[in-house]
Amino acid sequence: MANADTAFILRRTFDAPRELVFKMLTEAEHLAHWWGPKGCTIAIKRHEGQPGGIFHYRMDFGGAPVDGMWGRFDYEEIAPPRRVVFINGFADEEGARTRGTMLPVWPLEVRNTVTLEEQGGRTELTLHAEPIDASPAEVAAFVAMHASMAQGYGGSFDVLDAYLAKLPSKG
Known part of the structure; x- marks a missing residue:
């Protein structure tokens, strides 16, 4: 997480307690309702919300521009209620890492570190993402996106x- 030139960082505040936002990031019943780009639906094939666990899912976009894509998280660290670290990338139906069809130069794996800070009943989420073992072309594609x-x-x-x-209930 040391390269500020390539890292993607995003902050967002939610009007909900930190413990609840944490559950949204780690429990399949909640991820199914919100994970993925706006307008897509998620079908969860496998979810193990624990360090070493996997979240394997399919994103469907109603046929346009693509019928669907598989993705996968590998949870590295889950420290309730303040931190989740996972590696994500595209996958095939069996869960093996694969290149995205729409982004063939995209890094195979991206490490995401999500931290949650309580702010008077609200939660500030910070997402920090960086490619892992990526080629210069993959890093350039990541930065360009x-x-x-x-x-x-x-x-x-x-x-x-x-x-x-x-x-x-919010808590």
């Missing part, structure tokens, strides 16, 4: 915000 990633994560976090607002 920072603005698009901000929009994509922003859309996902908009969906998370709406999902949090619908929950019967």
Whole structure:
């Protein structure tokens, strides 16, 4: 996490307690409602919300521009309720890492560190993402997509915000 030139960093504040936001990041029943770009649906094939566990899922976009894509997290660290570290990337239906069809030069793996800070009943989430063992071309593609990633994560976090607002209790 040392290279500020290549890291993607995004901050977002949620009107929910830290413990609840943490659950949104680590429990399949919640991830299914908000993970992925705005407008997609998630089908979870496997989820083990623990260090060494896997979150294997399919994102469907209603047929456009692609029918669906598989993704995978490998949870490295889960420290309730303040930190989640996972490696994500594209996958095939069996869960093996693969190159994305729409982004063939994208890094095979990206390490994401999410920290949560309590702010008077609200939660500030900081996402820090960096490619792992990426070629110069893959790093350049990652950096070139920072603005698009901000929009994509922003859309996902908009969906998370709406999902949090619908929950019967915020803590």
